[in-house]
Amino acid sequence: MKNKTIKKEWALEGLGCGNCAEKMEIQISGLEGVQRTRVDFIARKLTIEVDEGQEISGIAKEAAKIIDRIEPGVRVRKFERSTNKGMGFTDDKELDQSKVDRRRLALGGGIFAVTMILNLSENMSLGLFLLSYIIVGGGILLRAGKNIIRGQVFDENFLMGIATLGAFAIGEYPEAVAVMLFYRVGEYFQNLAVNRSRKSIGELMDIRPDFAHLKTPEGLRKVDPEEVKVGDVIIVKPGERVPLDGRVIEGMSAVDTSALTGESLPRDVKAESSVLSGFINKNGVLTMEVLKEFEDSTVSKILDLVENASSRKAPTENFITKFARYYTPVVVITALLLAVIPPLIIPGALFSDWIYRGLVFLVISCPCALVISIPLGFFGGIGGASKSGILIKGSNYLEALNNVETVIFDKTGTLTEGIFKVRNIVPENASKKEALLEYAAYAEGYSNHPIGISIVEAYNKEVNTKELSNYEEIPGHGIKVDYRDEEILAGNSKLMDREKIKYQGVKTLGTVIYIAVNQKYMGHIEIADEIKKDAVLAIKSLKALGVKNTVMLTGDSKSAGEEIGKKLGIDRIYAELLPDEKVQKLEEMEGKRTTRGKVLFVGDGINDAPVLARADVGVAMGGLGSDAAIEAADVVIMNDEPSKIATAIGIGRRTRNIVWQNIVLALGVKMVFLILGAMGVATLWEAVFADVGVALLAILNAMRVMQVKDYQTEDSSV
16 A cells, blocks of 8 residues: 655745756655655746655755755755736745846946057056956856866766866967857856746636635735635626635626636626636625635635646656766766867867867857747646646646547536536326326435436425435436335436346436336336537547547437447447446557557546546546546546647647657757867857757747647537
């Protein structure tokens, strides 16, 4: 049995080095008692999981020491989810540091420019170059020295320090200063770009309510949403964000649900309507009864899912992490050999020339472009999807969406509305409709299935469950129960066959419930379910994206399943399936897929939990506030529209394309400059562009993924 773990989170203020974040994660993971560690560079967050009962305070202190050793100045504090302190926002200390950096760059750059323009003596020029170098790059040298003492050698501070000091040593004074200046300017703009992207992602998920108006005997009191308890009454004024999940008990209004569902049209609510945290009240005053505490509310769960999504790394991220771990030391060793070996074996070769080439190698070797831009791309894709009402629980699932070749749908509640109504009551022989409906309603008296609820609603009388006994729900078949000393059977044709009852099978578009009393067939009830208005669009959009197979698995009758499947244009329909048979069908399809192909299953997240868990990617039609759906699936569609599946796949593909653009850009440019540097063609200036310039371009490119496009074909009606 797996041990229970406890998880703690800390914010990492001032974390500015993606490569350093990877080193922190590796070293903290090696601490005794740590089960799992995640250092999230984008969210600036440290997460540590330890076994339940393990003392975490000591581990936290050791982790803080490791963080300070790898990147001095990073502050470790309690992680708080709030709109002004959350992911994406720059604190006052960082703003102050940014101002200091600008002044240093301006002063150092000015001295460098004056020295280059004026015709000064060699000693005067050297003095001013050194002054400019210290102003601009003194911090780099200081950090490099501290890191060497701490055992952190192969980082960008060390590389730039060695490269520029080496340039001074061989007499390339202007180039040494210019390279450091160019590097610091590039680093400054790189930090601006990262902070801007953090802020953009943070704003996408800026849905956390700041306060709640709690109704008390003394009047309204403005409190933190976390202070409100279940059963409390709150007031939501026009223009305010709904702070907690609840039920309207007084008032009418329109609410903006776009932050959760991506839908722009407001939704009308009134007394007895369910309202979720994160909605924005548009006009009327709403009085609400709180149904969930804040930590269990919809907005809290969504924020937790999105913020922790990057903890599940995509295969591409894992590959780049491993690649970067070995890439930098290999390039540094190659640079050393390039500087030393050729002058010893090539006649006439000068050490100054080959040392310069080795310095070019050193500057190029930093893998920051990859380490920063790739997780930023995946996180941006997850943030953009959430803005469209699609919750993707990890980068691994976002990447898996790229290779979906088979999409399997449940029928009820996924492709159909799941809102059932009794359409026809057909008694057998001399039976009366009222009696048949009464038997059916009492058989469904304990049921919470939508079909059972629709029968009880059609009966429109109170069902006295005290008159029921020996209640038995037979999975995939129906219900057996005793009512007033009579045995009632209510279910599908499988139940009639199982009990060896003679009946007349019915073919209809809806669902058929057959009724037998005391082993005698009494008739059937036909129940209609409407196809969702965008179901045809969903299938067309998937086929337009190149999805090879669309499949429906349903426990409903063959006639109902085939009728709906054909209407929607689904390739294959399997009906009258039990839950375990759905899993078997999915496994059969997984056995026929290509090597990289993925099977995606779409269900309601409650009845289809086994299939959702078994599929490569499980997608739940989450509904507004469906806790079971959010827990069960890898991807949750918050507005229940199946056409959003095409949008999710489109976002996954666009994210992959942008991530691979950055990989090709970063590695391609670096490889070219490594070759040019070895040949003596590339200069230190160009090497700095290959490092900082490419990182900046990659970050700006990664930010494009947050612009979500429409991946649906033209709308079609059923």
